[in-house]
Amino acid sequence: MDVLVTGGSGFIGKRVVAKLLERGTVTTHDNGPADIDTLIVVDVAPPADAFAGDPRVRCVQADFALPDTFAPLMTPKVGVVFHLGAAVSGECEQDFDLGLQVNLMGTLRLLEACRHGADQPRLVFASSVAAYGGELPDVISDDTPLTPQTSYGTQKCIGELLTKDYSRKGFLDGRCVRLPTVIVRPGRPNQAASSFASAVIREPLQGEQYTCPVPPDTAMYVLSPRRAVEALVHAAELPAAAWGTNRSVCLPGITVTVRELVDALRNVAGDAIADRIRFQPDRFIEQIVHGWPARFAPKRGLSMGFQADDSIREIIQAFIEDESQESSNGAQRI
Amino acid sequence: MDVLVTGGSGFIGKRVVAKLLERGTVTTHDNGPADIDTLIVVDVAPPADAFAGDPRVRCVQADFALPDTFAPLMTPKVGVVFHLGAAVSGECEQDFDLGLQVNLMGTLRLLEACRHGADQPRLVFASSVAAYGGELPDVISDDTPLTPQTSYGTQKCIGELLTKDYSRKGFLDGRCVRLPTVIVRPGRPNQAASSFASAVIREPLQGEQYTCPVPPDTAMYVLSPRRAVEALVHAAELPAAAWGTNRSVCLPGITVTVRELVDALRNVAGDAIADRIRFQPDRFIEQIVHGWPARFAPKRGLSMGFQADDSIREIIQAFIEDESQESSNGAQRI
Numbered sequence: 001m002d003v004l005v006t007g008g009s010g011f012i013g014k015r016v017v018a019k020l021l022e023r024g025t026v027t028t029h030d031n032g033p034a035d036i037d038t039l040i041v042v043d044v045a046p047p048a049d050a051f052a053g054d055p056r057v058r059c060v061q062a063d064f065a066l067p068d069t070f071a072p073l074m075t076p077k078v079g080v081v082f083h084l085g086a087a088v089s090g091e092c093e094q095d096f097d098l099g100l101q102v103n104l105m106g107t108l109r110l111l112e113a114c115r116h117g118a119d120q121p122r123l124v125f126a127s128s129v130a131a132y133g134g135e136l137p138d139v140i141s142d143d144t145p146l147t148p149q150t151s152y153g154t155q156k157c158i159g160e161l162l163t164k165d166y167s168r169k170g171f172l173d174g175r176c177v178r179l180p181t182v183i184v185r186p187g188r189p190n191q192a193a194s195s196f197a198s199a200v201i202r203e204p205l206q207g208e209q210y211t212c213p214v215p216p217d218t219a220m221y222v223l224s225p226r227r228a229v230e231a232l233v234h235a236a237e238l239p240a241a242a243w244g245t246n247r248s249v250c251l252p253g254i255t256v257t258v259r260e261l262v263d264a265l266r267n268v269a270g271d272a273i274a275d276r277i278r279f280q281p282d283r284f285i286e287q288i289v290h291g292w293p294a295r296f297a298p299k300r301g302l303s304m305g306f307q308a309d310d311s312i313r314e315i316i317q318a319f320i321e322d323e324s325q326e327s328s329n330g331a332q333r334i
Numbered sequence: 335m336d337v338l339v340t341g342g343s344g345f346i347g348k349r350v351v352a353k354l355l356e357r358g359t360v361t362t363h364d365n366g367p368a369d370i371d372t373l374i375v376v377d378v379a380p381p382a383d384a385f386a387g388d389p390r391v392r393c394v395q396a397d398f399a400l401p402d403t404f405a406p407l408m409t410p411k412v413g414v415v416f417h418l419g420a421a422v423s424g425e426c427e428q429d430f431d432l433g434l435q436v437n438l439m440g441t442l443r444l445l446e447a448c449r450h451g452a453d454q455p456r457l458v459f460a461s462s463v464a465a466y467g468g469e470l471p472d473v474i475s476d477d478t479p480l481t482p483q484t485s486y487g488t489q490k491c492i493g494e495l496l497t498k499d500y501s502r503k504g505f506l507d508g509r510c511v512r513l514p515t516v517i518v519r520p521g522r523p524n525q526a527a528s529s530f531a532s533a534v535i536r537e538p539l540q541g542e543q544y545t546c547p548v549p550p551d552t553a554m555y556v557l558s559p560r561r562a563v564e565a566l567v568h569a570a571e572l573p574a575a576a577w578g579t580n581r582s583v584c585l586p587g588i589t590v591t592v593r594e595l596v597d598a599l600r601n602v603a604g605d606a607i608a609d610r611i612r613f614q615p616d617r618f619i620e621q622i623v624h625g626w627p628a629r630f631a632p633k634r635g636l637s638m639g640f641q642a643d644d645s646i647r648e649i650i651q652a653f654i655e656d657e658s659q660e661s662s663n664g665a666q667r668i
Contacts, residue, residue: 164488
């Protein structure tokens with residue numbers, strides 16, 4: 001069986017690719033695990049060094065915004081597709097056409113390629129809690145409507161709707177997972193409004209001072225990269241019956257405030273590191289972050305076997321472990 | 335000011351065009367009604383005879399499925415767009431590509447044409463209660479999520495999401511109205527799965543036997559063409575503040591069973607006519623219709639001044655009046 005991963009050079013994508021290569025199999029039928037013959041990694045960015053040399057990997061550096069990216073890659077051998085590639089929230093707000101082409105048209109073209117080129121592949125679509133928005137209840141339940149207030153959220157919501165309709169028609173077997181904010185993201189702070197959620201942990205650990213742009217009582221809904229990768233693979237391996245007619249699930253995460261993040265960092269890494277954090281609210285960031293839902297009751301996700309992290313302390317420790325391992329491997333950070 | 339109507343040769347479309355020509359104005363600003371200089375009627379079908387001779391009307395017979403239909407028609411003079419054209423539910427289930435091209439891509443192209451060619455026009459998008467589906471509460475409220483179970487419903491839902499995002503970005507001033515099943519539709523039965531709801535009244539009145547494809551206890555949520563046209567024009571004329579950030583509304587309608595329709599027909603037109611109805615369930619139609627919600631609590635729609643019909647009897651009488659008027663005018667039925 002072949003597996004195709006879009007966005008396979010990204011933060012989550014390269015971890016999904018690494019996990020799949022390490023496992024070597026994916027279970028998609030009752031008769032047990034199937035070997036991964038070729039892992040097709042599609043990304044507009046160059047492939048991550050860590051897996052570029054693996055003979056099972058076929059890297060395709062290509063732009064989703066182009067009409068013919070997916071069609072030539074899809075064959076009846078492709079049994080599982082992980083659709084993780086997307087233009088991110090900040091980009092989509094600043095460049096409307098980019099989001100429309102990459103997130104909306106790119107997803108539609110991928111689905112069409114699955115329909116016409118593959119044989120009812122399982123497709124895991126990485127949606128986001130950014131698909132929620134507007135006037136929300138205090139706690140988001142499985143019944144809370146998606147009323148996105150950003151172009152990115154709108155495009156994720158449309159991707160879910162299309163994935164469901166293609167599944168209903170039998171063109172593919174789709175599974176949409178709404179990811180919480182995934183922390184701790186390595187690298188440098190970026191333009192994303194959520195950048196602080198990773199930076200407040202990462203920057204002090206890397207010896208940097210960090211000025212947090214939101215107040216300590218800001219709450220968010222988070223998941224570690226390890227759990228995110230587990231969830232995406234679990235979504236692919238669950239039997240279709242576990243999804244039923246509802247092909248979406250909101251992943252379990254944990255709700256933490258920035259204060260709790262800082263306290264956990266202090267606990268794990270000590271005062272000297274935690275004292276590198278200052279607060280200086282940025283009204284622009286604050287306004288965006290204020291609209292994000294932070295409290296969830298993800299009953300369906302839990303009942304389907306998806307798992308949140310145990311604690312923010314565990315997330316920080318996993319970040320420290322993963323980073324020291326990456327450094328010792330000499331792998332390139334993305 | 336110019337007004338553009340898509341689907342202007344259709345059942346609702348030609349009635350909206352007739353109403354706009356009769357009024358001669360649309361109010362879109364605080365300073366009162368603006369004259370309609372040109373009414374651009376776009377439809378893949380030929381224009382209705384009734385208004386083809388009006389000097390204000392410019393008929394464009396063109397296919398939404400083609401990329402260049404809308405762009406040349408959109409100018410800064412276009413102040414209001416009624417987007418009523420669509421491939422209907424039964425067609426979209428049988429021809430997936432048709433729905434994708436006409437309903438999804440056609441709507442996206444119209445929105446893009448508004449964004450690039452017009453000056454923040456008001457856009458009224460005819461959505462549908464078919465956007466609801468799946469596991470629904472007994473009564474649909476304003477907070478019930480859209481979980482469509484047909485391609486048509488999916489495409490209407492996506493149209494709403496796009497209209498809202500284009501509105502949020504200031505590219506246009508969108509208003510999405512979810513229409514109940516509009517009865518009584520004149521002409522012949524069509525491929526809409528809801529076709530029976532009109533046919534069960536119309537066919538016996540026109541001297542035909544009618545075999546109803548759903549059981550008598552099938553409930554549906556209905557609105558007359560008169561009220562539908564009033565609602566669409568009202569949606570265009572409401573100030574933006576009346577919509578706020580939520581650019582969708584579920585229109586008030588009335589809930590009736592097929593049995594109640596037949597009883598009302600018997601009451602209005604007599605036993606001889608009502609006795610022309612037989613029942614023979616059709617599994618394809620039944621499956622589609624079964625998923626449609628029939629009971630609503632449309633608080634928001636009522637608070638915004640949208641009105642349901644008083645009774646099913648009133649709807650039948652209005653149909654008889656409109657039809658006899660059309661016959662005496664010699665107008666072509668569509």
